Amino acid sequence: MKKYQIVCKKCGTVIDNFKEWFxxxxxxxxxGSNHAEIEYTSDYSKLKDLYHDTPDSFWEYFDFLPLENRENIISYKEGAIPIEEWDFLEDYASRKYGINCKVYIYRNDLNGGTNTFKDVAASMAASVFKENGISKYCLASTGNTATAYSKYLTKAGIEFTVFVPNCVNQDTVEEIKSHHQHIVVSDGDYSYAKKLAAEFHKNNGVLISGGNIDPIRVEAKKTMVFEFMRQLGKMPDIYLQAVSGGTGPISIDKGVREIKNFYPEVKLPKMFLVQQDTCNPMVQGWNNAVKNGFPEGYEKDYPAIDNPQTKVSILSTGNPGMFPIVAPIVKKSNGTFLCVKESELLDYARMIKKERNIILGPASIVCFSGFFEALAQNKIENGQTVLINTGEGAARSKDFAQAI
Ligand SMILES: [Zn+2]
Structure with missing residues (x-):
């Protein structure tokens, strides 16, 4: 019996496996749609048994991932990262707002590959490519996917070409070069880097990333749902994440839909997605939809920001092509989009340094400051559990770390 198949989200056509999909x-x-999802024949009753283990990577959930042979796994121990309770945030909510909530941090900076949220996707991709004989790959990235994929694809012996926007920081460029992979720093913003990658793909026949709905990325990141169940024993009521493209919320939605028939207690958390005021097209699109009462087709109405002037290069998607997919998920979850000030990020980063003695990267701090914005907007209630997904450490943001 085959383990998985790929199903078109639009028309239901079944594609046998990744070999055929590529x-x-x-x-x-x-x-012609590029939006497809994986379905499994696996026995979901066995999933809950895994919650009692202490895994060293997300490959613990191999039976629910689209790889046939364990020998093809490329891993640096990513994905089974700790969820920590940060009581100084609970104290703050209680003291300042009289709200008693539980606050947990999902420590993506502790991923074994490149200390980012992208390591699981890179591990999944490198493994799937190895299994299916892919020797070359390309994509456009704002930074974290670029570094993660260079590290993992190098380990899998795959030639990788990455296109980045001109605002990418130098630490990222250096790291990709250290893996002897190819990096093209484009002459424009992320939209322009994407255009260059698409041309490279077309002209050279090199396989390209399927973007934020790429089933490879989505399947890797959906294991967050399994990890929340394993470590918290339940889904959080509120899930906070900084958003650039939107693979995170798309993946959580997929993970919940995949297992909720077997585990009805697994529910979609309220999605609170955060952007900084210097590049917040999804926030603008959302606020507009709220103001107009979510008219028909609201999800297709969002602004595109050319050359966003932000120092958080990881969160510099000015033209959020995923808004039509992400916004309905946020709406379904009774969540919202939140805007925070880039000018205040250093203060919040210093608070974490003082309270926990760790230094996180700027995109993590965008998410973290979203917690305070959510409180200020009365969006967190008594008794709720809040999970903050901090996406990255500060390894490739030396200037930011220095400023902290
Ligand atoms: Zn189709």
Missing amino acids: AINQKCPKC
Whole structure:
């Protein structure tokens, strides 16, 4: 019996496996859509048994991941990262707002690959490519995916070319070069880097990333749902994440839908997605939809910001093509989009340094400051459990770390 199949989200056409999916250029042969999801024949009753283990990576959930043979796993111990309770945030909510809530931090800076939220996706991708004989790959990235994929694809012996926006920081460029992979620093913003990557793919026949809905990325990141269940024993009521493209919320939604028939207690948390005021097109699109009462087609109405002037290069998606997919998930979850001030990030980063003696990267701090914004907007209630997904450490943000 085959373990998994790929199903077109638009028309339901079934694609046998990744080998076929890559051969048809990652598009549905019937309707042309690139939005597909994985379905498994695995026994979901066995999933809960895994919650009692102490795994050293997300590959603990191998039976629910689209890889046939364990020998193809490329891993640096990523994904089974600790969830910590940060009581100084609980104290703050109680003292300042009289709200008693539980606050947990999902420590993506402790991932074994490149200390970011992207390590699980890179591990999944490198393993799937190895299994399916892919030797070359390319994508556009704002930074974290670029470094993670260079490290993991190098280990898998795959030639990798990455296109980055001109605002990318130098530490990221150096790290990719250290893996002897190819990096092209584009002459424009992230949208322009994406255009260059698409041309490279077309002209050279090199496989390209399927973007934020790429089933490889989504399947890796959906294991967050399993980890929340394993470590917290339940889903959080509120999930906070800084958002650039939106693979995180898309993946949590997929993970919940995948197992909720077997585990009805697994529910979609309220999604609170955070952007900094210097690049917040999703926030603007959302606020507009709220103001107009979510008219028909609201999800297709969002601004595009050319050359966003932000120092948080990881969160510099000015043209958020995923808004039509992400916004309905946020709406379904009764969540919201939150805007925080880039000018205040250093203060929040210093608070974490003082309270926990750790230094996180700027995108993590965007998410972290979203907690305070949510409190200020009365969006956290008594008795709720809040999970803050901090996406990255400060290893490739030396200037930011120095300023802290
Ligand atoms: Zn289709």
